[in-house]
Amino acid sequence: MKVLDNLRTPSLLQTLQLIAQPTKTLENCAAKYGDIFTMRVMGLKSPPIVFFSHPQAISDCFAIPAKKLDFKKATHVFKPLFGENSIVFKEARSHQQQRQLLLPAFHGDNLKSYGQAICQITEEVTQNWTSGTDICIHSFMSNITLEIILKVVFGITHGARYNTLADITNPEAITQLSYLNAVCQETLRIHPIALICTPRMVKDRVEMMGHEFTSETVLVPCIYLAHRRAETYPEPEQFRPERFLNQKFSPYEYFPFGGGYRGCIGAAFSMYEIKLATAIILSRFELSLTDKRPVHPVRRGITIVPSGGVKMVVTKKAKLKKQTILST
Ligand code: HEM
Numbered sequence: 248m249k250v251l252d253n254l255r256t257p258s259l260l261q262t263l264q265l266i267a268q269p270t271k272t273l274e275n276c277a278a279k280y281g282d283i284f285t286m287r288v289m290g291l292k293s294p295p296i297v298f299f300s301h302p303q304a305i306s307d308c309f310a311i312p313a314k315k316l317d318f319k320k321a322t323h324v325f326k327p328l329f330g331e332n333s334i335v336f337k338e339a340r341s342h343q344q345q346r347q348l349l350l351p352a353f354h355g356d357n358l359k360s361y362g363q364a365i366c367q368i369t370e371e372v373t374q375n376w377t378s379g380t381d382i383c384i385h386s387f388m389s390n391i392t393l394e395i396i397l398k399v400v401f402g403i404t405h406g407a408r409y410n411t412l413a414d415i416t417n418p419e420a421i422t423q424l425s426y427l428n429a430v431c432q433e434t435l436r437i438h439p440i441a442l443i444c445t446p447r448m449v450k451d452r453v454e455m456m457g458h459e460f461t462s463e464t465v466l467v468p469c470i471y472l473a474h475r476r477a478e479t480y481p482e483p484e485q486f487r488p489e490r491f492l493n494q495k496f497s498p499y500e501y502f503p504f505g506g507g508y509r510g511c512i513g514a515a516f517s518m519y520e521i522k523l524a525t526a527i528i529l530s531r532f533e534l535s536l537t538d539k540r541p542v543h544p545v546r547r548g549i550t551i552v553p554s555g556g557v558k559m560v561v562t563k564k565a566k567l568k569k570q571t572i573l574s575t
Pocket residue numbers: 334335346353439440441443444445446503504505506507508509510511512513514516517
């Protein structure tokens with residue numbers, strides 16, 4: 248049985264480093280210890296927390312039966328953020344039941360029926376933009392996301408409001424555009440919003456990629472490091488959407504929304520929305536950075552956001568015909 252590298256730094260220091268500089272800390276550990284290593288980042292008496300990014304380890308982990316893992320104990324630190332009743336803290340049957348209740352709203356035909364509304368809301372929110380308008384992309388996209396989810400999924404039904412609106416364009420066709428898809432995928436590869444999947448604590452013992460893990464060990468599939476493996480993504484620091492045109496990555500190499508039975512229920516909906524909002528905005532406006540300093544990924548709560556919010560200035564494009572969006 249292989250022995251894992253353990254970080255020697257005191258646990259409190261490791262915890263502070265990961266909180267203050269999460270991406271840099273993970274990168275440093277991967278450079279020093281490789282695909283799989285153990286940290287102690289849950290305070291002074293932290294259990295061993297194993298971070299891994301090798302596709303085989305990710306695949307093995309997603310396949311571990313839920314009854315062998317405790318999600319509640321490993322995620323209790325997130326309670327103030329998500330609230331007691333979040334699906335994240337549910338186990339076994341009650342977890343499955345909640346997923347079955349929530350999933351349909353974000354999939355299949357329901358998803359398709361939101362397309363028109365997503366385009367419409369993006370149009371409404373940007374209608375006051377004129378050439379020279381300064382915007383902060385991060386807050387703008389956060390607002391638009393909230394607006395969309397409240398109106399489209401939880402609020403006014405598309406039937407009541409949106410059927411009467413003019414047909415802007417064909418959302419389904421937009422979401423099929425291969426280069427747009429590749430750009431959105433590459434963005435979530437290089438800057439995943441969540442650095443890790445939901446941590447899971449071993450109940451008794453499990454095996455992963457030839458390593459055995461005993462009770463109380465916390466397993467953490469690391470999205471950020473998996474997305475930056477040079478074996479999978481040559482020159483991983485380069486933003487290169489073409490990777491996604493030329494190759495199909497497995498769900499253990501590319502998983503910005505996690506995976507397996509705990510994977511994000513909003514994954515399909517989010518990709519749909521990202522593509523539509525991006526296409527609508529870029530078909531009407533040109534955006535350029537107002538601040539030339541480089542943007543860094545920084546932690547906000549449990550997510551990663553761009554430093555400084557990405558300040559941009561808008562230039563309005565001449566009105567385009569429908570076909571132009573679809574042919575780019
Ligand atoms: C770009 C947007 C989003 C990203 C990158 C994202 C990412 C993730 C990730 C990485 C996980 C953990 C999965 C795992 O452990 O394997 C997750 C879980 C989850 N996400 Fe998302 N998410 C996004 C948007 C959404 C939206 C819009 C919703 C609302 C519908 C949502 C609802 C959930 C829920 C309920 C879970 C917990 C699933 C479970 O424990 O069974 N997410 N998300």
